[in-house]
Amino acid sequence: MRNILIIGAGRSASCLIRYLLSKTKSENIFITIGDISLESAQRFIKGHANTKGILLNVSNKEQREEAVKNCDIVISMLPARFHIEVAKDCIKFGKNLVTASYINDEMQALDVEAKEKGLVFMNEIGVDPGIDHMSAMQVIDRIKDKGGKLLLFESFTGGLVAPESDDNLWNYKFTWNPRNVVLAGQGGAAEFIQEGKYKYIPYNRLFRRTEIIKIDGFGKFEVYANRNSLKYRSVYGLEDILTLYRGTIRRVGFSKAWNIFVQLGMTDDSYTIPDSENLTYREFVNLFLPYSPNDSVKLKLRHNLKIDQDDLMWEKLEELDVFNNKKTIDIKDATPAKALQKILMDKWTLKEDDKDMIVMYHKFGYELDGEKYRIDSNMVILGEDQVHTAMSKTVGLPVAIASLKILNKEITTPGVQRPLNKEVYEPILKELETYGVYFTEKKLKYLGYNPNNVGG
């Protein structure tokens, strides 16, 4: 019997655990789930054989080493900053490791040792990063294998609310970490390349330079640019590509309204507001508007941002109840971002029966035998319920499948890595299909950005 150690039994672990539980007999595995809360560690495994939940505080060296020593592979579902100590234990005790997080410098630094010991340290194998890497590389490799040359690659992902639960004007609810949604796009200009020209979008313009995509059966979406698309040139082996652009998917109209918060300064997380706990929502809005004894907060906001009286953005604001003068922020020393998050969570928290949705969309432009082609490829995954969400499914399944394949020595190339190689992505994408996680491809006429090669 082989032992799998899963560290962290949070929301995104449900489908990962369900998958592995279904394999305990056929694969002859024993699953140990460690969490800082024993209740959380045990909640997904009640009544199952070959499993146990244990108390595991990763900051406790003894507990951590004891757990790592006694398993054959470690899956860390902890927040990214906690992986490194676990990774060092894996080096020490010669264990393979799987995470869904971005590789940081500390993790990368373990590459040499992992290779020396023949260990697979597979990272970025959730949904984004994860399924985006695998599905993109599959098409890119296929084009390259035929002798094609990539001209354009665009890739978009979004965590949204499922159509059946989509009942607010923003067409949005929090399905991922709300704080990350409020802070999205901050920290520097979005950088990308279009037709060989570098392009930069500052934060204050980010939500006004969206593009529209359409998915059959699901309608239109909009995309705003992610911060750094350019690093994917080297990651994906697309050094000479003319257009490379990554973005985040929202329903059409979200960004234009979100831009109100950006323009007013409500997403700022760099300073705290005096007496924030007692501030009403309306007083919070008024912090960002000029003082005037005679004008209402509503009119000042309309005038400052030049919002027409019949603009739907306004209804979106009203829906969030931001002008309420009774509800208070209730958070001590809140930054504007934290106060805004509080207001949004009143309205954008998933209800008990609400379901989420993950949408991913790639565009590939390429040249083959003197002709230009375009492939669009998309994936839409709906959540089953509040536990088995689309997020949990798309993050957890690739992690689970990869872990089992590493355990079974179907994936063996050692080192700190992403799922970019055929050896890895082919079998995983194939098995994901049987769980309903697959991409729909369309061949389109290639237009690119510049069909006539006009300079611009």
Place this chain on the structure above:
Amino acid sequence: MRNILIIGAGRSASCLIRYLLSKTKSENIFITIGDISLESAQRFIKGHANTKGILLNVSNKEQREEAVKNCDIVISMLPARFHIEVAKDCIKFGKNLVTASYINDEMQALDVEAKEKGLVFMNEIGVDPGIDHMSAMQVIDRIKDKGGKLLLFESFTGGLVAPESDDNLWNYKFTWNPRNVVLAGQGGAAEFIQEGKYKYIPYNRLFRRTEIIKIDGFGKFEVYANRNSLKYRSVYGLEDILTLYRGTIRRVGFSKAWNIFVQLGMTDDSYTIPDSENLTYREFVNLFLPYSPNDSVKLKLRHNLKIDQDDLMWEKLEELDVFNNKKTIDIKDATPAKALQKILMDKWTLKEDDKDMIVMYHKFGYELDGEKYRIDSNMVILGEDQVHTAMSKTVGLPVAIASLKILNKEITTPGVQRPLNKEVYEPILKELETYGVYFTEKKLKYLGYNPNNVGG
């Protein structure tokens, strides 16, 4: 004979040195000017008795200590980051120190030692900071001494081009450090208080929330908010004041046009542009606009920022030649801010006969014996020529006057300090008047922001 050591003979030292040279006989002083360039050290003193210029590299401990040891008072006109080593030498050898820079934590930390040794470490005694402190405190103390209660204090300063040299559409040329002008307002929201309400303006709105002031004989100006007005509550002893707001003065219309650069992201100093040295001005602008093969850079910019065809902002852009497709940035690894500075310096550098202008404007609102009053106070100083600029005069004269008064033991309170006490500001402001540096006061009806005490 007493010895005065001046370290740093840059542009802002000319009037300081001229003042002290005029006093060598009557005050029996010898002036040593140290600079990293011997030529600079000597340029202002040719033919004068009781002076010498020496080579002084402040990073050279021996040179520095030798110079400090042999003088009676040190004036440091170096960039702020270089003061601290000089200040430590002053502690070591028991010398007084004068600078025109903001007190930072390192300087503040010397307060106890300076007091123990009975040394005056006078800082922030240029124009801004400097004359602003003194002129504000004089009126504030006068109001308080009468038993008045301050309700409102607003204070604005600007370095501009003199009306006779004002020949561009922006009504602006670089009279201070161009880099600071390009980066002005970055690093966090502007925070202030109006009628007891906290107000925040994010960088992207800073140049759209200006207010207008008028000065007899000079016309209208506009003001945008400085980053942190709130710290002046404790500095000026205005803890309970309802309105406190500091700002920077420009000619009307500057900010609205400057906002184009802010909105496009051209003032960003956080990343470098590939191949920036070969970029033309037009290509630089195009970095911040969506790719389009068929639309011109000009039309894309007009459309993106919704600039009407007859908006004067547009003429301002054209005047800067930002759409020129021949002129290149010529700076390797330029950030957007550095590239923009290059473009601006083509047009905004002072010509040989150009003169500068310093404008300062304070508003005081107060209550006395149940009545409300308002005092407006302003100062306009014009430069004499490119050497004896308004900037050099307003920075250098208070430094020089203070230094002599410390040397003559007219200012004696020891410690690291700003010129906030009557003992300091009264005699200095009085002498400044004889050099044409004075404020014009006006008594106005008090309106404040909220004449009828309506909530807003």
